Amino acid sequence: MKQFLAAVALATLAWSSAQAGDISGAGATFPYPIYAKWADAYKQKTGIGLNYQSIGSGGGIKQIKAKTVTFGASDMPLKPEDLEKSGLLQFPMIMGGVVPVVNLEGIKPGELTLDGATLAAIFMGEITSWDDAKIKALNPNVNLPSKAVAVVHRSDGSGTSFLFTDYLSKTSPEWKDKVGANSSVEWPVGLGAKGNEGVAGQTTQTDGAIGYVEYAYAKQNKMTYTKMVNTDGKVVEPKTAAFQAAAAGVDWAKSPGYYVILTNQPGAESWPITGASFILIYKQPDDPEAVKTALEFFDWAYQDGDKMAEDLDYVPIPDKLVGLVKTTWKSSVVDGSGKAIY
Amino acid sequence: MTQIAMKDTAVLGTFAVHGRRQRLQDQLFRAATLFFALLVLALLGGVILALIVGAWPALGTFGFGFLYTQVWNPVTEKFGGLAPIYGTIVTSALAMLFGVPVSFGIAMFITELCPRWLKRPLGIAIELLAGIPSIIYGIWGLFVLAPFLQHTVQPFLIGTLGNLPLLGKLFAGPPYGIGIFTAAIILGIMVLPFITSITRDVFETVPPMLKESAYGLGATTWEVVWKVVLPYCRVGVIGAVMLGLGRALGETMAVTFVIGNAHRITSSILAPGTTISAVIANEFTEAVGDLYTSSLIALGLILFVITFIILALAKLMLMRMQRQAGR
Numbered sequence: 019m020k021q022f023l024a025a026v027a028l029a030t031l032a033w034s035s036a037q038a039g040d041i042s043g044a045g046a047t048f049p050y051p052i053y054a055k056w057a058d059a060y061k062q063k064t065g066i067g068l069n070y071q072s073i074g075s076g077g078g079i080k081q082i083k084a085k086t087v088t089f090g091a092s093d094m095p096l097k098p099e100d101l102e103k104s105g106l107l108q109f110p111m112i113m114g115g116v117v118p119v120v121n122l123e124g125i126k127p128g129e130l131t132l133d134g135a136t137l138a139a140i141f142m143g144e145i146t147s148w149d150d151a152k153i154k155a156l157n158p159n160v161n162l163p164s165k166a167v168a169v170v171h172r173s174d175g176s177g178t179s180f181l182f183t184d185y186l187s188k189t190s191p192e193w194k195d196k197v198g199a200n201s202s203v204e205w206p207v208g209l210g211a212k213g214n215e216g217v218a219g220q221t222t223q224t225d226g227a228i229g230y231v232e233y234a235y236a237k238q239n240k241m242t243y244t245k246m247v248n249t250d251g252k253v254v255e256p257k258t259a260a261f262q263a264a265a266a267g268v269d270w271a272k273s274p275g276y277y278v279i280l281t282n283q284p285g286a287e288s289w290p291i292t293g294a295s296f297i298l299i300y301k302q303p304d305d306p307e308a309v310k311t312a313l314e315f316f317d318w319a320y321q322d323g324d325k326m327a328e329d330l331d332y333v334p335i336p337d338k339l340v341g342l343v344k345t346t347w348k349s350s351v352v353d354g355s356g357k358a359i360y
Numbered sequence: 361m362t363q364i365a366m367k368d369t370a371v372l373g374t375f376a377v378h379g380r381r382q383r384l385q386d387q388l389f390r391a392a393t394l395f396f397a398l399l400v401l402a403l404l405g406g407v408i409l410a411l412i413v414g415a416w417p418a419l420g421t422f423g424f425g426f427l428y429t430q431v432w433n434p435v436t437e438k439f440g441g442l443a444p445i446y447g448t449i450v451t452s453a454l455a456m457l458f459g460v461p462v463s464f465g466i467a468m469f470i471t472e473l474c475p476r477w478l479k480r481p482l483g484i485a486i487e488l489l490a491g492i493p494s495i496i497y498g499i500w501g502l503f504v505l506a507p508f509l510q511h512t513v514q515p516f517l518i519g520t521l522g523n524l525p526l527l528g529k530l531f532a533g534p535p536y537g538i539g540i541f542t543a544a545i546i547l548g549i550m551v552l553p554f555i556t557s558i559t560r561d562v563f564e565t566v567p568p569m570l571k572e573s574a575y576g577l578g579a580t581t582w583e584v585v586w587k588v589v590l591p592y593c594r595v596g597v598i599g600a601v602m603l604g605l606g607r608a609l610g611e612t613m614a615v616t617f618v619i620g621n622a623h624r625i626t627s628s629i630l631a632p633g634t635t636i637s638a639v640i641a642n643e644f645t646e647a648v649g650d651l652y653t654s655s656l657i658a659l660g661l662i663l664f665v666i667t668f669i670i671l672a673l674a675k676l677m678l679m680r681m682q683r684q685a686g687r
Contacts, residue, residue, distance in 0.1 A: 074645030166534055173621030173638075175434075175646020198435035201646045209536060209632050210621025212642060216502075223507055224536065 040067040041312045045078020045091030048177050048232060049112050049295040052332045053091075056319045059326065063318075066311060075177055075201065082106065082298045088308045090298040093177020094201060098275040107301045107350050108275050109343045110294035111316065113265060113333040115233040116181045117256045117291070119241040121221050122148060122163065126242065128255055131156050133247035134189025134282070134290065140228060141169055141186060142193065143207035148226060156247070163226075170220045170229035173210030175202040181293040182230045185281040189290075230291075233261070234331035248290045249282050256289055261333040263287035265294070270339050294335070299351065306353035313347055313360045320344075411664060414657035417650060426658060432623040432639075434647070439655035441662060443623045447633040448663065451544045451615065452608040454629070458548030459608075460601060463555035468585050471563040483560070490553035498617030501546045502538070506618060509545075510537025514630055532628040536620065540633045543619040547611055551604035558603065562596030563589055594681055602674045609667055612637040636663045 043053075050072035057068035073081075075092040082090030083104060091111070101108055118132060132140075136152050139145045145152060149162045172179045184199035197203050211220040214235040221229040222241070233256050236243045245253050254260050264283040270276060280292040297316065303309040320343075324334040335343075347360040419426060422439060429440025470482055514535035522531040566589050574584045590597065620632020621642060636659045647653045 076646040076648045079648065168534070168536065173616070173634075174642040200435045201648070202434045202643055204431070204433040204435070204623065208622065209538060210634075210642070212616055212621070216617070219502055220538070223503075224510070 039311075040069045041089070041308070041315055042069045042087045043078075043089040043091060043297075043312070044071040044073055044081040044087045045298075046075045046093045046177055046295050047072040048093050048114065049091060049332070051234075052112055052323075052327050052330050055326050055330060056315075056323050059322075060315055060318060066315070068315065074175065076175060079298065082300075085300075085304065088299070088303075088305070088312050091295060092298060093293065093295050094180050095277045095279065095294075095296050096275065096298065098277050101275045105301050106298050107346065108277070108296050108298050109346060110276055110335055110339065111297045111319070112327060113261055113280070113292060113294045113335060114331075115256055115261045115264075115289050115292045115333070116178055116185075116230050117233050117236045117243040118228060118230050118246070119218070119221050119236050119243050120229075121224060121227045121242065122165070123225070124161065124163075127240070128243060128245055129160060130242075130244040131247065131253050132244050134185060137246075138186040138190030138193040140167055141171070141206070141208070142190075142196070143169070165226040168224045168227040169205075169208030170217050170224065170227050171205050171208050171210055172202075172213070172217060174212050175200075176213075177201060177293065177295070178214065178230065178232055179203070181279075181281055181291055184279055185291045188282040237331050246290050248286075248288055249284055250286050250288075252286045254287065254289055258328065258331075258333050260287055260289035261292045262336060264289055264292035265333075265336055265339070270342055276343075292333075301350050302352055302354070303359075306359050309351065310359050313351070317344070317360075408664070411657060411661040415654060415661045418654035418658040421651060422655075426655070427662070430623070430625055434643075434649070434652055437649055437651045439651070441636070441655070441659050443625050444634050444636045444639045444659060445662060445666075446625050447540065447619065448609060448635040448637070448666065450629070450633070451540055451547055451619070451635055452605060454540070454544030455547030455551055455608040456601070456605060458545060459551040459555060459604060462548070463552050463559060463600075463604070466552075466556045467559035467563055468589075470560050471589075472581055472585060483557075486553045486556050489549075490557070494550065494611060494613040495617075497546055497550055498614040501542060501614060501618040505546065506537035506542055509542055510535045514541070517630070529627045530629050533626070533631050535630065536632060538618045538620045538632060539630050540619060541629045543615045543633075543635070544629075546614050546618055547608045550611060550614060551608050554607060555600045555604040558600035559593070559597055562593040562600070565596075566592050591685070594685075595678060598674060598678055602671065605670060606667060609663065609670070610637055612641045616641050636660070 050070065053068065053070050057070065061067045070091075071077075071081075071087075075094055078087075078090040078092050079096070081087045096106065096108055100106075118137060120130060122130070130153075132153070133156060136145065136156060139152060146167055147164055148167060149164045154162060180199060180201045183193075183197065183203050186197070187194040187199040197206065209220060209224075211217045211229075214231045217229040217231050218235060218239055218241060221227040221231075231241065235241075236256070243256055245255055248254050263285045264280045267283050267285045267288065268278050268280070270278065276294075276296070278294070280294060282290050283292065299309055299312065320335065320340045327334045344360075348358055351359045353359055418439060422429070426439065426441050427445070428442055430442045431438050431440050432443065433439070466482075466486070470479060474482065514537065517531045518533070518535060522528045570588055570592065571584055574588045579587070615635050616638040619634055619638055621634050621638060622632040623634055623639075624632070626633065640656050640660060644653070644656055647656055
């Protein structure tokens with residue numbers, strides 16, 4: 019709730035102080051708090067503000083395609099062929115993770131362990147009681163009650179849901195077959211709640227509930243998160259190092275358009291439901307000056323923004339990847355005469 | 361004589377000048393009001409047109425099946441609107457079931473039985489209720505009403521009515537606290553001030569002589585209200601109910617919070633469901649595919665049509681009642 023209020027306050031501030039010469043962007047709601055914080059610090063330093071409308075990833079993609087903003091932001095990467103078709107460039111800006119949260123009397127944060135197949139079975143409605151043999155097998159030392167499982171999912175389309183369903187699709191063939199991965203899907207069971215705060219509220223209120231929220235949200239609200247078994251078979255806790263480990267194993271240079279979904283990545287340390295939030299700009303923008311200003315802001319955020327991101331429980335992009343992104347900027351973003359903008 | 365005649369023509373002349381100016385003003389005024397009136401028609405026509413154009417891809421792909429299929433799968437892009445249509449109608453109907461009797465009761469109490477000192481505070485309280493933003497109702501519903509229903513009312517309903525044959529199906533299932541039932545209660549509370557304040561106002565238009573004659577004939581308060589006040593005010597009362605129903609059909613924020621947002625039709629009214637406006641509010645921002653967006657707009661068009669049908673039915677009902685009363 020606090021986060022939400024702060025976001026609203028920032029939004030009104032950003033709105034009232036938006037001026038010509040500011041950077042304009044629109045899209046994903048998940049990275050909004052950190053973009054707003056960066057923007058505030060950047061404005062104090064350079065006098066250039068950011069007018070970012072957190073209208074959702076879908077809206078961000080639509081707005082950049084309509085060229086009403088300088089950059090779009092999306093939690094779901096566009097496919098390389100889509101980027102090619104619309105002349106867009108995509109790069110990761112910030113990372114985060116999704117964690118399952120539960121409400122079970124006597125179970126403390128991090129006490130319960132789940133794996134992909136079990137999580138999928140719960141969200142398919144196949145596991146209906148907490149003392150199911152599959153959950154027991156993963157948690158031999160936990161005293162599980164014979165209580166009905168109440169599934170809570172997001173009702174609004176969201177990047178959080180995309181990461182979660184993408185992970186379930188990768189770990190359960192049945193999920194992939196019957197439900198699939200998307201920012202909103204046809205949920206087989208459960209209650210839908212709006213936003214992270216809705217899922218959190220519904221989960222904390224319903225006895226025996228299980229939901230999923232962004233890591234920052236679970237941490238700040240001290241929710242009962244679970245540990246996960248990753249693809250290497252290791253049990254991991256959701257924490258910054260675990261999210262970075264998921265990004266570390268990827269060969270980004272070989273992924274055109276940085277089209278990588280960080281779920282279920284190999285590595286003993288890596289958290290299986292990790293994701294990056296992306297920025298979309300035109301490779302040959304109509305207004306090269308505006309894009310240059312935006313790239314300078316992103317450059318500054320990569321350089322000086324890590325501490326601020328960690329304060330808000332986001333995960334900064336690893337330095338190696340930042341170097342790669344900057345090379346892409348230099349080689350791909352050009353003005354009308356073909357000269358590099360950045 | 362001539363003098364008088366001259367004076368007359370002078371007077372007539374000033375009248376004529378005055379009259380011409382007046383006519384011009386009248387014409388201007390007429391044109392302006394006509395323009396405003398036509399503007400409304402144009403707006404309405406524009407909205408309908410935009411909805412139809414937007415909904416066309418979905419309606420073209422799914423045809424009439426959109427109205428009676430329940431599948432809503434953004435992954436495979438298969439859409440059918442039955443679940444939200446069902447949810448919209450059921451929540452609104454239940455809201456009327458809860459809201460109308462209570463509103464009538466309050467209005468009758470205020471006009472017929474209320475001690476003078478209580479009249480004003482009650483009236484103000486009801487108007488304040490209308491001023492509460494719907495998101496506040498939603499948050500209150502989620503954090504206060506839903507837990508209360510989950511822990512007390514719903515277990516009781518499931519334990520008692522849930523055991524009845526046939527009727528029991530309506531009250532089956534685990535008590536989630538949120539769902540169609542909770543949404544209907546919130547809607548019932550939200551329409552209350554609208555229906556109450558209008559019915560109160562129309563009840564007050566009943567000539568005291570009518571009521572006093574009835575009392576004089578020995579009628580009870582109930583009989584006076586039922587046989588004199590209500591028939592006298594039927595048009596206004598039906599108008600009030602329709603206004604409330606309109607609000608209930610289109611309400612978005614409060615419903616989204618407490619309905620459970622599940623694209624399913626369940627026989628139990630305690631189960632989660634969804635409504636047209638809740639689906640649009642939830643999914644429009646992240647609806648990426650054209651068919652997805654178009655299906656959401658098609659739902660909007662259907663809501664428009666439902667509202668239109670209900671308004672038309674209300675008008676028909678009024679016409680029939682007037683004809684009966686005239687006979």
